[in-house]
Amino acid sequence: MITEQIKSIKDLPLEENMFSGTPACAGCGGLLTLRHCLKMLGEKVVIVNAAGCFTLLSIYPFTPFRSSWLYTAMACAPAGAQGVRDALDILLEKGKIDPDENLKVVVLTGDGSAYDMGLSSTSGAIYRNLDFYYICYDNEAYGNTGFQESGSTPFASRTKTTSAGKEFAKKDLFEIWNSHKPPYLATISPAYPVDLANKFKKAEQYKGPKLFISLIPCPPGWSTDPSHTFKLAKLAVDTGVWALKESISGEVEHTVVPKKFKPVEDYLKEQGRFSHLFKPVRNEETLGKIQEMVNEYWKRYGILL
Numbered sequence: 001m002i003t004e005q006i007k008s009i010k011d012l013p014l015e016e017n018m019f020s021g022t023p024a025c026a027g028c029g030g031l032l033t034l035r036h037c038l039k040m041l042g043e044k045v046v047i048v049n050a051a052g053c054f055t056l057l058s059i060y061p062f063t064p065f066r067s068s069w070l071y072t073a074m075a076c077a078p079a080g081a082q083g084v085r086d087a088l089d090i091l092l093e094k095g096k097i098d099p100d101e102n103l104k105v106v107v108l109t110g111d112g113s114a115y116d117m118g119l120s121s122t123s124g125a126i127y128r129n130l131d132f133y134y135i136c137y138d139n140e141a142y143g144n145t146g147f148q149e150s151g152s153t154p155f156a157s158r159t160k161t162t163s164a165g166k167e168f169a170k171k172d173l174f175e176i177w178n179s180h181k182p183p184y185l186a187t188i189s190p191a192y193p194v195d196l197a198n199k200f201k202k203a204e205q206y207k208g209p210k211l212f213i214s215l216i217p218c219p220p221g222w223s224t225d226p227s228h229t230f231k232l233a234k235l236a237v238d239t240g241v242w243a244l245k246e247s248i249s250g251e252v253e254h255t256v257v258p259k260k261f262k263p264v265e266d267y268l269k270e271q272g273r274f275s276h277l278f279k280p281v282r283n284e285e286t287l288g289k290i291q292e293m294v295n296e297y298w299k300r301y302g303i304l305l
């Protein structure tokens with residue numbers, strides 16, 4: 001079933017499945033992404049949350065979610081999701097719950113878990129064709145423990161453990177996942193909610209793993225103003241740093257390609273984690289290398305910046 005496309009922000013569901021008053025930082029781009037994702041997933045959801053920043057969202061007896069929520073260690077959220085999915089399937093098969101009481105199983109992780117510690121259990125779940133959603137809120141470091149380098153930290157970014165800037169590029173998680181050829185895989189952004197919504201609508205058609213990675217501004221880790229979160233998420237896409245794309249059974253297509261790409265510098269100069277590239281003197285070599293890395297990515301798809 002192909003569902004009708006959402007054309008404008010006015011067509012997004014008004015229903016909220018996550019409420020305010022969470023202990024997350026002001027301006028957390030992950031929270032904004034999650035809000036949009038849950039609007040599309042509805043309330044019949046069980047979230048399997050790998051340890052990370054969002055562990056703090058639901059602490060008994062308080063929760064911002066309409067849905068159920070389960071906590072796992074960093075490495076094993078997809079294994080937890082397998083258990084929940086199996087239990088639901090057994091209850092359905094035995095007639096102990098009605099089909100309309102079925103729940104979508106949703107893994108929620110940060111990049112530390114998705115790119116590093118939980119990669120093997122995610123690979124196993126994709127390989128087993130587990131019917132689940134996977135949402136990674138990627139702030140490009142271990143945010144919950146003070147912003148240490150993760151496999152997702154980009155080249156030249158300062159973190160608590162890369163004080164002079166990281167010396168090599170981030171892992172390409174999209175391509176790692178895509179090599180498994182899951183039914184549906186996409187990158188999303190909180191600054192492009194219509195694109196995000198349509199990807200969830202499309203993913204709904206597929207049984208099996210449906211995976212989403214969202215690059216999310218993180219004010220304390222990126223040293224940015226919390227009020228600039230939306231602007232930064234948009235700049236990441238408009239400069240070509242964060243490519244919005246999807247893959248259906250391994251075939252990749254870009255869903256948003258800026259008409260005119262902005263210089264990558266516009267994105268970098270807004271963030272304290274890259275401030276050493278501009279002060280006390282401009283590091284032309286590194287700035288040029290970052291722009292070249294972005295150009296090279298788009299060239300692979302026949303798009304010149």
Ligand code: SF4
Pocket residue numbers: 024025026027028029030031053054139143144217218219220221
């Ligand atoms: S540290 Fe960053 S990712 Fe974690 S809750 Fe705060 S803003 Fe969000």
